[in-house]
Amino acid sequence: xxxxxxxxxxxxxxxxxxxxxxxxxxxxxxxxxxxxxxxxxxxxxxxxxxxxxxxxxxxxxxxxxxxxxxxxxxxxxxxxxxxxxxxxxxxxxxxxxxxxxxxxxxxxxxxxxxxxxxxxxxxxxxxxxxxxxxxxxxxxxxxxxxxxxxxxxxxxxxxxxxxxxxxxxxxxxxxxxxxxxxxxxxxxxxxxxxxxxx
Numbered sequence: 001x002x003x004x005x006x007x008x009x010x011x012x013x014x015x016x017x018x019x020x021x022x023x024x025x026x027x028x029x030x031x032x033x034x035x036x037x038x039x040x041x042x043x044x045x046x047x048x049x050x051x052x053x054x055x056x057x058x059x060x061x062x063x064x065x066x067x068x069x070x071x072x073x074x075x076x077x078x079x080x081x082x083x084x085x086x087x088x089x090x091x092x093x094x095x096x097x098x099x100x101x102x103x104x105x106x107x108x109x110x111x112x113x114x115x116x117x118x119x120x121x122x123x124x125x126x127x128x129x130x131x132x133x134x135x136x137x138x139x140x141x142x143x144x145x146x147x148x149x150x151x152x153x154x155x156x157x158x159x160x161x162x163x164x165x166x167x168x169x170x171x172x173x174x175x176x177x178x179x180x181x182x183x184x185x186x187x188x189x190x191x192x193x194x195x196x197x198x
Contacts, residue, residue, distance in 0.1 A: 013077045020068055032061055035078075039085055042160055045152065046089055056092065060085045079162050086160060087138075090145055132179055140175035147172060 013034075019027035039060060044053040064084050071080050133141055139161070146152045146160065158168045 010076060014073065017068055017071060017077070020065070028065060031064075031081075035081055036061070039081070042082065043085065043089060045156060045160070046086075046146070056085075056089055059092075060088050063088055082160070082162065086142060086146075090142060093145065132182055135182060136175050136178060140171050140178070143168060143172050144175050144179075 013031070016027045016030045020031070036057060040053055040057050043056050043060070044050065047053045047056065064081055067084060071077060133144060136144065142161065143157055146157045147154075152160070154165055154168045154172075157163070158165050161168070163171075
């Protein structure tokens with residue numbers, strides 16, 4: 001996009017934001033109309049489910065509306081709104097994974113109630129994994145989750161996060177290195193074997 005056009009769009013968006021914050025809810029419809037289709041496309045690629053994507057888009061616009069006052073004008077509004085969307089989706093994916101783990105533990109308990117240590121070990125393994133990923137900076141954590149949880153390609157991650165392909169590769173490599181270093185420091189953990197991965 002040419003610099004002139006980008007500046008016009010940014011000024012237009014700042015006007016909408018100002019109007020919404022001043023109490024003009026109709027102005028928010030302009031923001032929704034501009035971003036609903038691109039956001040849906042982005043989230044659909046993350047969820048690979050049309051209904052889930054539609055639901056998440058609605059939730060994202062509600063969150064954006066309530067957080068609009070936090071946009072400080074530093075950087076583009078489009079990058080900010082995509083960041084809110086991706087963060088919300090990641091939060092929902094984590095919640096869903098926790099529910100899946102809880103269901104698995106309940107099923108294990110039914111199948112093998114004489115071995116509660118099996119349930120404990122599964123819970124501990126997932127706790128350690130969440131802790132490892134949680135130690136990463138936000139951007140690196142998102143790249144790890146998009147790559148290994150949502151199984152997106154480097155180019156898809158670059159498009160979603162507005163990052164060059166080389167940057168995605170570098171940040172992913174750096175994140176995996178940090179995970180390996182953390183695992184090596186915590187000898188004896190479930191993921192210690194991963195410390196030798198390259």
